[in-house]
Amino acid sequence: MPSLLDIRRRVRAVKSTQQITKAMKMVAASKLRGAQERILNARPFAHQMLRVLNGLAGRIDSSMHPLLADPAVRTGGTLIFVITADKGLCGGFNTNIIKTAGKFAVADPDREVALGLVGRKGRDFFSRRGFDVRYEITNLFGNLSFNDAQEIAEVAIDEYTHDRTDSVYLVYNEFKSVMQQRVVVERLLPIGQLPEDEPDDDTPLDPAVAEAASLVDYLYEPVPQQIFNELLPHHVEIQVFRALLESSAAEHAARMTAMDSATKNSGEIIDQLTIYMNKVRQAAITREIIEVVSGAEAL
């Protein structure tokens, strides 16, 4: 039977752990507020961009721009960007991403897979396992800026236009709600008809007008080529940026829930240990009384 002192020591240890998890929960909650606001503000832009591009894709020939068409040279390769967190202690956040990305990477044995790793956890996992890593970046979630997204988009476009890969995918955690993250696998390149994930909350187009409009090609100003040269890379940047923001908000949400349940669990352990400790103390007192009584009787 452990001594009273041992149990007290354990209670103290669990208590200090609880303090840490509680503090982490608070920090995650306040960071989540910021991250959540950013992603909610960034979504309309990404959404509208997607809508414009889809309208565009229906009107033009995909051979008009390299980013729209299938690559000229088939290499049979795919580049997957895996977006994980830099830190752990956020429940299944990183594990889920890594699992999905791993499964996706080996889904087709004939396909050559290269990886782009964003975030330390993903890098640590995949770089040890002999994958072809084309790009890695860590420590960007502390101060996430559009430049980071631009850098990643540049790598993706570069790999794609130089025929080193046939397609580029993003694997990241989407921020659905504070309690819920969803792992998504999304094709970044080539840009094709993409599903619009958010329901259109605008007043619906008059169907007759919409139909008439979709038959007419756009007027372009300046020439289409120049617009595409700006619009398409910008679209890629925006999609990457959105994925990064989603992931960052999802990470804080995941950490907050994980730390919340950790705090609750340590509370339970403390309760159990306290009860046990009291039992041990009671037992010790009873034993002493018996000793005293039997000692007195012996006299």
Place this chain on the structure above:
Amino acid sequence: MALPAQINLEIVTPDRALVSQPVDEVQIPGAEGYFGVLPGHTPLLVTLEVGQLWYRVGQERSFLTVAFGFAEVLPDRVTILAKVAETAEGIDVERARSARKRAEERLTKRVSDLDFERARLSLLRSLIRLQVASRARIRG
């Protein structure tokens, strides 16, 4: 084909959504000059310049600055995807003034081409900002 009565105007930047409402008329700073859009416009895709954008609801006009990005025009919908956009009320006049001064100084010094281009653009931005801000003042 019946013409739509109004245009749904959406102005978004990567940071936030600024405007989402039906309007009667929009004027947009396109790559090849300002152009106005009324309901029933033919589909159009343009790049944006640094400039002043306004939209009209009834008799009231609202002004914004926009800089770089794209505009998609459909018969009953206009989508502005701007890299930078500010409403007239949101402009920091002091900052724009000092930016203009800085840019002017740099332009007179004649440095490298890249710096020159950057200074030119920031001068353009600050001028437009001041112009739009003064519109807001007159109206208010």
